[in-house]
Amino acid sequence: MSSLAVRVWRGTGEGRFQEFEVPRLESQTVLDVVTHIQRALDPTLAYRFACRVGMCGSCAMTVNGRARWTCRTHVDKVAADGRLEIAPLANLPVVRDLVTDMVPFFDKWAKAHGGFEGGKSRGDDFERVPPSSPERRLADAGIECIGCGVCYSSCDVVAWNPDYLGPAALNRAWTLVNDVRDTGNRARLGAVAGDAGCHACHTHMSCTERCPKQISPTAAIAGLKRAAMDAALKGEI
Amino acid sequence: MSSRKLSIRAQVLLWTAQRASAAVLAVCVIVHLITIIYAVRNGLSAAEILGRTRGNVAWAAFYALFVAAVVVHAPIGLRNILSETFGWRGAGCDIAVMAIALTLAMWGFRAVFAVFL
Numbered sequence: 585m586s587s588l589a590v591r592v593w594r595g596t597g598e599g600r601f602q603e604f605e606v607p608r609l610e611s612q613t614v615l616d617v618v619t620h621i622q623r624a625l626d627p628t629l630a631y632r633f634a635c636r637v638g639m640c641g642s643c644a645m646t647v648n649g650r651a652r653w654t655c656r657t658h659v660d661k662v663a664a665d666g667r668l669e670i671a672p673l674a675n676l677p678v679v680r681d682l683v684t685d686m687v688p689f690f691d692k693w694a695k696a697h698g699g700f701e702g703g704k705s706r707g708d709d710f711e712r713v714p715p716s717s718p719e720r721r722l723a724d725a726g727i728e729c730i731g732c733g734v735c736y737s738s739c740d741v742v743a744w745n746p747d748y749l750g751p752a753a754l755n756r757a758w759t760l761v762n763d764v765r766d767t768g769n770r771a772r773l774g775a776v777a778g779d780a781g782c783h784a785c786h787t788h789m790s791c792t793e794r795c796p797k798q799i800s801p802t803a804a805i806a807g808l809k810r811a812a813m814d815a816a817l818k819g820e821i
Numbered sequence: 822m823s824s825r826k827l828s829i830r831a832q833v834l835l836w837t838a839q840r841a842s843a844a845v846l847a848v849c850v851i852v853h854l855i856t857i858i859y860a861v862r863n864g865l866s867a868a869e870i871l872g873r874t875r876g877n878v879a880w881a882a883f884y885a886l887f888v889a890a891v892v893v894h895a896p897i898g899l900r901n902i903l904s905e906t907f908g909w910r911g912a913g914c915d916i917a918v919m920a921i922a923l924t925l926a927m928w929g930f931r932a933v934f935a936v937f938l
Contacts, residue, residue, distance in 0.1 A: 744905040778832035779904065809836075816833035 588663060590617055592629065593671040596678045601669065602626075614647050614654040614662065618670060618682065630681040638796065641732030645682050646671040651737040653796045673737035675750075689733050689752070696753040697775045700760060701768030711765045723762040726755045726804050728797050735791035735801050747780040751791035751801030754782050758804035761811055774821040777812035785809070825912040835897050842894035849887040874936040881937040888929030896922040 586608040591601040604621050615633055622629040633643035638656040645654050648662050648669050659668065676684035704711070713720050735751035736742055742750050757776045760766050776782050782805045791801040815821045827835070860870060874880045896918040903909045903918070 741905070774829050778829040778836075779826075779910075781829075783833060783836040784901075812833055813837050816830045816837070819830070821830055821833070 586666070588617065588659065589667045590621065591667075591669045592618070592621060592682070593678075594629075594681055596680060599678075599681075601671075608659070608666070612659045614645070614652070614657045614659060614668065614670065615643050617659060617668060618645075618654060630679070630683045632683050639730070641730040641796075644673055644732045644734050644737070646674055646737065651734040651794055653732060653734070656796060673733050675737050675739065675742045676733065684733070686733060689736050689750070690731070692749045692753040693731075693756055695775060696749050696757040696781075697768055697772035698753055698756040698760070700763065701766055703767035704765070713764055717764075719762040719764055722807065723759045726759045726799050726801070729755055729799055730797065732796065734794050734796060738790040738794045740788055740790065741784050741786060745780065745784060748784050749776060749781055751785075751805065754785075754808055755799060755801040755804040758807050761808065770815070770820055773808070773812045773815045776808055777816065777821060782808035782812060826910070827915060835900075838893050839897040842890040842897075845886065845890040846894055849883070849890060852883065853887065871936060876937070881933055884933045884936075885930065888926065888933055891929060892922050892926045895925060 588606045588608050590604045590606050592604060593599055594602045604625050606617050606620050606625075609616070615636065618629070618631050619633075622631065631643075631645070633655065634640040636643075636655045638653055641653065643654045644651060646652075647654060647657055648667075650662075651673055652662075654670075662668070670682065672678045672682050673684045676686065676689060679685050715724075729752060731752060733752070735755075739748070739751055741748045754776055757772055760772060761769050766772075778784075785802070785805045787802055787806075789802045792799075792803070795801065812821065826832075859865075899921060900914060900918045903914050909917075
């Protein structure tokens with residue numbers, strides 16, 4: 585049986601990589617590798633996962649330098665030479681080993697007014713939103729985000745400016761800007777505009793390239809730039 | 822004082838001004854390059870160039886527009902570089918780039934006047 589040479593980050597920001605030899609198996613995912621290390625080689629290894637099938641987004645890590653879902657990443661796709669380097673997601677504080685603190689990531693969703701703000705009561709009739717309407721299509725394009733943090737970890741601007749809201753929060757805001765039921769968009773556009781918001785994006789598109797859900801936060805951010813610019817020119821923000 | 826930030830609207834208007842000035846610069850740079858190539862290939866002397874630009878309102882207006890676009894575009898871009906690469910943000914950075922904008926304007930318009938008057 586062949587084996588993999590695996591380097592795994594241990595500790596917090598002050599840690600180091602530890603090397604493990606892991607048996608190479610058919611159809612093995614990177615999450616399988618991490619699980620083998622924790623169960624068979626070193627039970628003190630900390631990592632996070634839940635569904636194992638690409639639904640929850642909790643197992644994202646940096647694999648050979650790129651942020652990925654480890655449960656949906658087959659070893660043969662990323663370790664042709666039999667070597668793996670597994671680190672926690674970048675741009676987030678490390679709790680321990682491969683576990684990052686997602687609080688700053690989700691705090692920025694709140695800062696971007698990522699919660700729906702409706703204006704109707706339960707006594708009102710349903711809003712009718714045609715699936716083919718332009719707004720609904722734009723919202724659909726970004727609505728499947730599950731908040732895994734891969735885009736945030738891959739973003740250069742987040743690394744340069746810790747206040748930058750990041751691709752996921754801005755993508756979420758764009759889905760709400762296009763939600764015709766939402767009543768909070770004036771304040772939302774003010775919250776997502778400017779130096780720490782959508783206008784800081786350099787359109788490197790790392791978020792779009794690496795999103796496991798094939799969402800384009802870059803397109804969402806471009807939409808926000810235009811909408812916020814229109815609002816600023818009209819004096820609305 | 823140094824932690825004071827521009828309003829969100831001002832930040833967005835700066836971004837808009839930089840994009841708009843980039844569009845102007847794209848045209849100005851092409852016209853300027855064509856002008857340089859024409860002057861060099863035809864062996865125009867400094868006196869011959871000045872003979873064409875002195876008193877010519879069209880050339881003066883074109884280069885005044887060129888300078889204005891540079892004055893808007895370059896300091897805003899520099900502001901982004903200073904904040905992202907060196908972490909310098911706030912009023913101090915904004916005042917510094919404003920001073921650079923005024924310096925560029927002084928040098929640029931002085932050059933335009935020099936070939937017009």
